[in-house]
Amino acid sequence: MKVLVIGGDGYCGWATALYLSNQGYEVGILDSLVRREWDRQLEVETLTPIFPIQQRIERWKGLTGQKIDLYIGDITNYEFLSQTLHQFEPEAIVHFGEQRSAPFSMIDREHAVMTQVNNVVGTLNILYVMKEDFPDCHLVKLGTMGEYGTPNIDIEEGYITIEHNGRKDTLPYPKQPGSFYHLSKVHDSHNIHFACKIWGLRATDLNQGVVYGVLTDETGRDELLVNRLDYDGVFGTALNRFCIQAAIGHPLTVYGQGGQTRGFLDIRDTVRCIEIAIANPTEAGKFRVFNQFTEMFSIVDLAMMVKKAGISMGLDVEINYLENPRVELEQHYFNAKNTNLLGLGLQPHYLSDSLLDSLLNFAIKYKERVDKNHILPKVSWHR
Numbered sequence: 264m265k266v267l268v269i270g271g272d273g274y275c276g277w278a279t280a281l282y283l284s285n286q287g288y289e290v291g292i293l294d295s296l297v298r299r300e301w302d303r304q305l306e307v308e309t310l311t312p313i314f315p316i317q318q319r320i321e322r323w324k325g326l327t328g329q330k331i332d333l334y335i336g337d338i339t340n341y342e343f344l345s346q347t348l349h350q351f352e353p354e355a356i357v358h359f360g361e362q363r364s365a366p367f368s369m370i371d372r373e374h375a376v377m378t379q380v381n382n383v384v385g386t387l388n389i390l391y392v393m394k395e396d397f398p399d400c401h402l403v404k405l406g407t408m409g410e411y412g413t414p415n416i417d418i419e420e421g422y423i424t425i426e427h428n429g430r431k432d433t434l435p436y437p438k439q440p441g442s443f444y445h446l447s448k449v450h451d452s453h454n455i456h457f458a459c460k461i462w463g464l465r466a467t468d469l470n471q472g473v474v475y476g477v478l479t480d481e482t483g484r485d486e487l488l489v490n491r492l493d494y495d496g497v498f499g500t501a502l503n504r505f506c507i508q509a510a511i512g513h514p515l516t517v518y519g520q521g522g523q524t525r526g527f528l529d530i531r532d533t534v535r536c537i538e539i540a541i542a543n544p545t546e547a548g549k550f551r552v553f554n555q556f557t558e559m560f561s562i563v564d565l566a567m568m569v570k571k572a573g574i575s576m577g578l579d580v581e582i583n584y585l586e587n588p589r590v591e592l593e594q595h596y597f598n599a600k601n602t603n604l605l606g607l608g609l610q611p612h613y614l615s616d617s618l619l620d621s622l623l624n625f626a627i628k629y630k631e632r633v634d635k636n637h638i639l640p641k642v643s644w645h646r
């Protein structure tokens with residue numbers, strides 16, 4: 264099967280492209296490389312030195328004999344997107360190609376607008392190109408668990424059945440996202456749902472939790488294939504950041520009380536979930552939603568686990584409770600369903616001491632590259 268991975272130079276996309284290539288899929292990568300540019304603008308670098316995409320792909324071919332086609336350009340440019348699809352003719356499109364940081368989207372008006380234009384227009388362009396010329400292609404779109412927010416009831420997978428005044432219906436689950444970035448994902452979901460309904464397109468929205476870890480079987484094969492690992496206050500995410508903070512002796516940065524609970528998954532499960540989604544396409548006209556995470560943790564739980572693992576490795580790990588730069592509930596109910604992907608055969612890698620040890624060792628290996636000025640959060644949600 265031919266699969267186009269949009270955003271294939273990024274954290275989830277690169278691991279997925281190699282994994283699918285290794286499984287025998289014919290893979291193309293489309294990426295504008297804008298994420299490398301945003302890093303330059305923020306004056307941050309990922310913990311790991313990541314090589315130019317052409318070199319990464321060349322090395323993969325050298326090691327495995329597998330070719331990956333490369334298309335460099337921006338999906339907000341409809342002409343470019345359309346040309347790429349006609350050249351590659353994908354049977355499935357995996358769409359990771361968005362601005363994905365909540366803090367980045369909250370820097371100021373320009374970053375909020377940029378995030379929403381980039382994400383919403385890019386996805387709309389994909390829907391139009393599919394409607395025009397690729398109506399049978401299956402869109403596998405990365406959404407986020409953060410679309411739901413933290414309601415005081417169980418979170419279902421995309422839809423909820425409600426009885427109201429004696430009548431009953433199954434409706435899209437209410438969305439209460441917590442940043443302009445998370446809102447862009449909600450707008451995408453609505454647009455995709457509508458396009459499926461009116462044009463008979465087929466799409467799967469993967470509401471992914473926070474991803475952690477760096478090594479997959481494929482990216483661990485060579486230094487040139489290494490994946491990015493963000494630790495800064497804008498693009499770094501909770502568990503990855505905590506491991507890197509522990510490695511350099513910086514107190515772990517828990518925001519507020521740390522009772523914020525989220526769904527999490529190992530990057531090795533991200534790539535497998537994508538494969539499961541594309542290998543089991545949904546029917547025409549259907550907007551299918553899967554919640555893509557394997558476990559739920561509060562931020563304090565994670566900090567405690569990293570502290571314990573760090574201490575057992577001889578590191579001096581402290582936890583700091585910082586004033587929360589975000590506006591979010593710090594103690595709340597959170598119980599989300601995640602049975603669809605498990606039902607299709609996902610066998611999760613649960614967070615373990617050995618994974619934490621390996622992530623800490625990985626962070627220690629590259630710790631000289633850490634710029635300590637970028638650890639503390641600088642972006643605030645407050646007025």
Ligand code: NAD
Nearest residue numbers: 270272273274275295296297298337338360361363471474
């Ligand atoms: P990333 O920033 O590492 O990668 C995104 C890639 O998309 C980058 O290489 C970037 O250059 C590219 N891109 C962005 N806009 C583009 C455009 N208009 N045209 C072409 N390419 C473009 O992000 P990631 O962590 O790999 O996240 C990938 C996707 O998964 C995002 O949609 C994100 O919302 C979702 N997601 C990520 C996480 C996580 O923890 N990393 C969790 C849940 C959901």
Ligand code: USQ
Nearest residue numbers: 363364365407408409471472473500501516517518523562
């Ligand atoms: N947090 C801390 N300390 C930190 C970093 C974060 O306490 O140093 C807290 C945040 O306040 C928040 C939680 O940890 O309550 C998660 O924050 P995060 O930065 O790890 O993740 P988030 O902003 O939610 O975004 C990340 C990805 C995004 C994806 C999302 C999945 O960047 O692309 O959509 O995870 S989810 O959280 O399920 O919406």
